[in-house]
Amino acid sequence: MDITVLFFGQLAELAATNETVFQSVIDTDALKIQLHQKYPQFADSSFIIAVNKILTDQNTPLFNGATVALLPPFSGG
Amino acid sequence: MDITVLFFGQLAELAATNETVFQSVIDTDALKIQLHQKYPQFADSSFIIAVNKILTDQNTPLFNGATVALLPPFSGG
Amino acid sequence: MAEKSVKNIFTQGAIEPVFISDSIAKHSSKTNIGAHSIFLGQVRKDVIDGKDVVAIDYTTYEEMALEKMHEIREAVFAKYPLACMHIRHSLGKVDAGKICLFVFTSSAHRKVAIEACEEVVEKIKAELPVWGKEIFEDDTHQWKENK
Amino acid sequence: MAEKSVKNIFTQGAIEPVFISDSIAKHSSKTNIGAHSIFLGQVRKDVIDGKDVVAIDYTTYEEMALEKMHEIREAVFAKYPLACMHIRHSLGKVDAGKICLFVFTSSAHRKVAIEACEEVVEKIKAELPVWGKEIFEDDTHQWKENK
Numbered sequence: 001m002d003i004t005v006l007f008f009g010q011l012a013e014l015a016a017t018n019e020t021v022f023q024s025v026i027d028t029d030a031l032k033i034q035l036h037q038k039y040p041q042f043a044d045s046s047f048i049i050a051v052n053k054i055l056t057d058q059n060t061p062l063f064n065g066a067t068v069a070l071l072p073p074f075s076g077g
Numbered sequence: 078m079d080i081t082v083l084f085f086g087q088l089a090e091l092a093a094t095n096e097t098v099f100q101s102v103i104d105t106d107a108l109k110i111q112l113h114q115k116y117p118q119f120a121d122s123s124f125i126i127a128v129n130k131i132l133t134d135q136n137t138p139l140f141n142g143a144t145v146a147l148l149p150p151f152s153g154g
Numbered sequence: 155m156a157e158k159s160v161k162n163i164f165t166q167g168a169i170e171p172v173f174i175s176d177s178i179a180k181h182s183s184k185t186n187i188g189a190h191s192i193f194l195g196q197v198r199k200d201v202i203d204g205k206d207v208v209a210i211d212y213t214t215y216e217e218m219a220l221e222k223m224h225e226i227r228e229a230v231f232a233k234y235p236l237a238c239m240h241i242r243h244s245l246g247k248v249d250a251g252k253i254c255l256f257v258f259t260s261s262a263h264r265k266v267a268i269e270a271c272e273e274v275v276e277k278i279k280a281e282l283p284v285w286g287k288e289i290f291e292d293d294t295h296q297w298k299e300n301k
Numbered sequence: 302m303a304e305k306s307v308k309n310i311f312t313q314g315a316i317e318p319v320f321i322s323d324s325i326a327k328h329s330s331k332t333n334i335g336a337h338s339i340f341l342g343q344v345r346k347d348v349i350d351g352k353d354v355v356a357i358d359y360t361t362y363e364e365m366a367l368e369k370m371h372e373i374r375e376a377v378f379a380k381y382p383l384a385c386m387h388i389r390h391s392l393g394k395v396d397a398g399k400i401c402l403f404v405f406t407s408s409a410h411r412k413v414a415i416e417a418c419e420e421v422v423e424k425i426k427a428e429l430p431v432w433g434k435e436i437f438e439d440d441t442h443q444w445k446e447n448k
Contacts, residue, residue: 008362009432010444050430053365069362069430075445076359076390076431077342077402077422085215086285087297127283130218146215146283152298153212153243153284154195154255154275175322178341182398185346192339194325198409199332251329262345264422272415 001064003031009072014041029059031068047072078141080108086149091118106136108145124149160224163241164216168252169194177240177258187237189264191271195255197248205290209249210298215283226277234270236261241274243284307371310388311363315399316341324387324405334384336411338418342402344395352437356396357445362430373424381417383408388421390431 003022007015020038025031028049036042050069051060062068080099084092097115102108105126113119127146128137139145165173174192181187200207227239242256257274261267279300286298312320321339328334347354374386384407391401404421408414426447433445 006362008430009360009434012360050362050365053362053368069365071362071430072432072444073446074427074430075433075447076361076429077426077447083215085213085283086287089213127215127218130215130221146218148215148283149285149297150299151280151283152286152300153214153282154279154300171322171326174325175318178321178400179318181343185344185397187343188345190339190341190343192337192341193411193415194337194339195411196328196334196337196407197332198335250332253325260343264340264342268340268415268419268422275411275415 003062004067006069011070027059027061080139081144083146088147104136104138160220163243164245165242166246168248169242169256187260188262189267190260191267193257193275194253197250199250207288208291209247209289211247211287212245213285219283234266307367310390311392312389313393315395316389316403334407335409336414337407338414340404340422341400344397346397354435355438356394356436357433358394359392360432366429381413
């Protein structure tokens with residue numbers, strides 16, 4: 001089971017990449033734990049999560065092939 | 078004593094001139110009466126009056142050299 | 155009354171889009187600006203009693219209009235922390251589809267620019283001694299009234 | 302979701318004033334329009350901790366941003382009787398003094414054009430996944446946050 005994780009803005013900078021793949025994460029809560037283990041530099045960063053481009057603010061199950069985007073506060077315009 | 082009267086918009090069209098001179102009118106109420114005598118075609122027209130470019134909605138004394146403008150409803154922009 | 159700072163706002167005929175882009179471009183050196191708000195009035199081809207409006211012919215009491223615009227400008231600058239304000243209004247004939255009014259406000263932040271622009275537009279419509287004569291396709295006309 | 306009508310809104314680098322005037326000029330054949338409202342975002346040379354911001358570098362989650370913009374567009378068209386709406390947002394580096402956002406709404410009457418424009422600007426600021434990196438004169442940077 002592959003979950004693609006996309007990083008944007010400051011998180012892409014902190015992760016030093018735009019994208020990575022996680023395996024065997026059943027939901028977004030589990031993903032967050034793994035993210036903070038793999039990227040301790042995210043500790044001070046706030047972000048919201050989109051699963052397949054839909055924003056979610058609660059724990060969301062993940063399936064093979066899901067794309068999870070980590071979105072820091074927006075600053076367009 | 079000369080009072081210059083300026084016509085604008087529809088009133089200029091109805092009067093067939095942009096400007097005329099009245100003599101011996103002591104105030105704007107007296108002027109209105111003379112205007113309606115001289116230009117009966119103004120009967121259905123609404124307008125406000127500016128004396129030396131200052132709008133006035135009450136009777137205002139007129140002095141030699143005053144300029145009175147008859148302003149139909151504005152429609153700029 | 156600071157007569158010397160009374161600026162002309164009138165242009166003969168339509169306001170060309172390139173005048174607007176030139177005006178925008180001039181602000182690139184004002185790097186304290188973060189937001190511009192622009193309002194443009196365009197002559198509508200209204201259908202009145204079955205006849206198309208093909209143009210509006212604008213006239214004004216110029217001396218009074220410029221003094222009034224000066225007052226409006228001063229009042230809006232006193233109320234809002236604006237960086238700039240530019241106004242153009244057409245006189246004479248403007249064909250349907252062409253621009254007859256240009257109001258352009260700039261500020262550090264968007265709220266100020268947007269609110270000031272709207273306020274200036276409303277004041278121009280309500281307070282400037284300007285008259286529009288709607289000209290129909292058959293050369294008849296009627297006098298416009300602002301709502 | 303009507304995928305086929307999702308329009309691009311992104312432009313590499315600054316939005317040039319001539320793009321804006323071309324966009325305005327294209328509306329002269331739409332003679333049902335009486336009012337245009339335009340908002341422009343311009344990159345400010347803010348001073349932060351004693352250093353000048355010389356540019357903002359914009360990135361986006363493009364696929365999601367275009368879908369979100371499509372939703373915003375549909376919602377605003379459903380709410381207001383607009384004739385048109387055009388949006389451009391910069392990506393990549395935009396120097397201080399240059400235009401990074403162009404929102405352009407048109408309607409028969411001014412209130413609709415003005416309110417719709419403001420609403421679109423607010424939604425873009427709040428809802429579009431776009432990030433601005435403020436670049437300082439010494440090549441350091443910080444990540445912008447919208448207020």
